[in-house]
Amino acid sequence: MADLQSIKNRFGIIGNFPALNRALEKAIQVAPTDISVLVIGESGVGKEFIPKIIHSESKRKHQPYIVVNCGAIPEGTIDSELFGHEKGAFTGATSTRKGYFEVADGGTIFLDEVGELPLQTQVRLLRVLESGEFMKVGSSQVQKTNVRIVAATNVNMMKAITDGSFREDLYYRLNTVQIDMPPLRERKGDIHLLFRKFAIDFAEKYRMPELKLSEDAVSYLENYSFPGNIRQLRNLVEQMTVVEQNREINSVKLAEYIPMNAHLPAVVQKSSGGSTGSDFGSEREIMYKILFDMRNDINDLKSLTSELIKNRGNADLSSQEKNLINRIYTPEAQTTNPNSLLFFENNNQSEVHHPTIISDNDEHHYNDVEDIEIEEAKPESLSLQNNEKDLIIKALEKHKGRRNRAADELGISQRTLYRKIKQYNLED
Numbered sequence: 001m002a003d004l005q006s007i008k009n010r011f012g013i014i015g016n017f018p019a020l021n022r023a024l025e026k027a028i029q030v031a032p033t034d035i036s037v038l039v040i041g042e043s044g045v046g047k048e049f050i051p052k053i054i055h056s057e058s059k060r061k062h063q064p065y066i067v068v069n070c071g072a073i074p075e076g077t078i079d080s081e082l083f084g085h086e087k088g089a090f091t092g093a094t095s096t097r098k099g100y101f102e103v104a105d106g107g108t109i110f111l112d113e114v115g116e117l118p119l120q121t122q123v124r125l126l127r128v129l130e131s132g133e134f135m136k137v138g139s140s141q142v143q144k145t146n147v148r149i150v151a152a153t154n155v156n157m158m159k160a161i162t163d164g165s166f167r168e169d170l171y172y173r174l175n176t177v178q179i180d181m182p183p184l185r186e187r188k189g190d191i192h193l194l195f196r197k198f199a200i201d202f203a204e205k206y207r208m209p210e211l212k213l214s215e216d217a218v219s220y221l222e223n224y225s226f227p228g229n230i231r232q233l234r235n236l237v238e239q240m241t242v243v244e245q246n247r248e249i250n251s252v253k254l255a256e257y258i259p260m261n262a263h264l265p266a267v268v269q270k271s272s273g274g275s276t277g278s279d280f281g282s283e284r285e286i287m288y289k290i291l292f293d294m295r296n297d298i299n300d301l302k303s304l305t306s307e308l309i310k311n312r313g314n315a316d317l318s319s320q321e322k323n324l325i326n327r328i329y330t331p332e333a334q335t336t337n338p339n340s341l342l343f344f345e346n347n348n349q350s351e352v353h354h355p356t357i358i359s360d361n362d363e364h365h366y367n368d369v370e371d372i373e374i375e376e377a378k379p380e381s382l383s384l385q386n387n388e389k390d391l392i393i394k395a396l397e398k399h400k401g402r403r404n405r406a407a408d409e410l411g412i413s414q415r416t417l418y419r420k421i422k423q424y425n426l427e428d
């Protein structure tokens with residue numbers, strides 16, 4: 001059996017946090033068996049290392065290893081992808097096709113985002129887990145396969161079971177052994193180690209001097225909540241490696257990228273601590289939803305006031321009103337840093353229009369604005385969108401159009417990537 005350190009070296013896994021070590025050790029330990037394993041942890045914590053370790057340390061290692069992102073396959077085709085189909089099973093099924101469970105016979109299948117599986121697929125999956133039996137779509141002939149399953153999820157499975165969107169019997173079948181991957185915010189001691197590793201990697205990749213952290217920057221990162229975990233840290237280091245002139249990063253600089261939001265951490269940090277950390281996912285989703293709703297409300301209000309002002313005419317405004325308007329609309333008044341939103345499932349912002357008030361002096365003297373002018377400006381989100389679009393194009397180019405890899409690199413789900421590819425007309 002391989003030891004922990006050699007596994008870390010082989011897979012490039014950084015960190016010494018006890019819960020991380022326990023997770024890796026558990027993977028090494030169960031690898032030689034055929035037990036199904038469920039990996040639980042927030043997005044970006046490194047869940048994908050676990051099935052790779054398990055496969056490579058098992059007797060199946062020379063057989064196929066297949067990764068299926070259950071959240072990325074459309075509901076209509078997932079059964080056929082997993083189990084294959086007969087010729088003529090549905091329109092467009094012009095020939096018989098083997099599914100992953102047939103192709104991976106003797107090997108391992110990693111079912112990522114397993115909580116996203118449609119119920120009808122869950123039934124088929126349960127059967128194959130229990131008896132090794134399955135049928136192609138459109139066939140009544142039972143086939144046998146011998147596949148080891150490792151599944152992963154970042155959603156609260158207990159909640160999915162209560163909601164009726166996930167079968168309880170399947171959950172227990174998948175979860176013979178559970179491996180919890182701790183979120184980065186709990187692994188404070190590992191943050192600087194990871195930063196250094198990524199700083200070295202990206203310095204080499206972009207042929208730039210390596211980034212260093214000042215002391216206050218280290219403690220800033222250690223107190224940050226990292227909703228996107230290691231993937232977010234990695235993307236942050238990559239961005240800063242390319243963009244920042246000054247190679248020593250301090251906390252002020254970090255705050256431009258990842259602002260410490262005074263209202264967020266209380267909720268954000270409350271979670272986890274427990275074994276799974278999976279509550280965090282839904283809490284975070286709710287928080288982001290609230291934030292984006294608020295943001296949209298604010299933008300609506302801005303549009304409304306700008307309409308009102310336009311109708312009334314600039315000249316009629318009292319200087320007090322002008323001050324107020326200027327405060328709302330000057331860029332300094334924006335509290336949200338676009339960088340910080342870049343890697344989350346944001347949006348809805350595309351239709352927002354609001355005016356910019358141009359003051360004729362360069363600095364904004366809020367108390368002394370006489371002549372203000374209102375003009376329809378570009379939507380605030382435009383530069384953010386351009387940035388995002390560029391990043392998506394780059395990621396797609398880098399991965400030669402392979403969307404799963406590009407999505408991984410960007411730290412967004414494949415679904416979000418598909419949506420954005422559509423939104424920005426990047427399909428071809």
Ligand SMILES: Nc1ncnc2c1ncn2[C@@H]1O[C@H](COP(=O)(O)OP(=O)(O)O)[C@@H](O)[C@H]1O
Binds near residue numbers: 012042
């Ligand atoms: N301990 C670690 N050391 C080095 N890189 C890591 C570590 N954990 C995660 N990563 C990197 O972070 C990114 C996200 O990991 P991934 O396994 O895709 O997350 P998840 O599947 O949990 O969303 C990947 O680029 C991965 O290589």
Ligand SMILES: [Mg+2]
Binds near residue numbers: 048
């Ligand atoms: Mg993943």
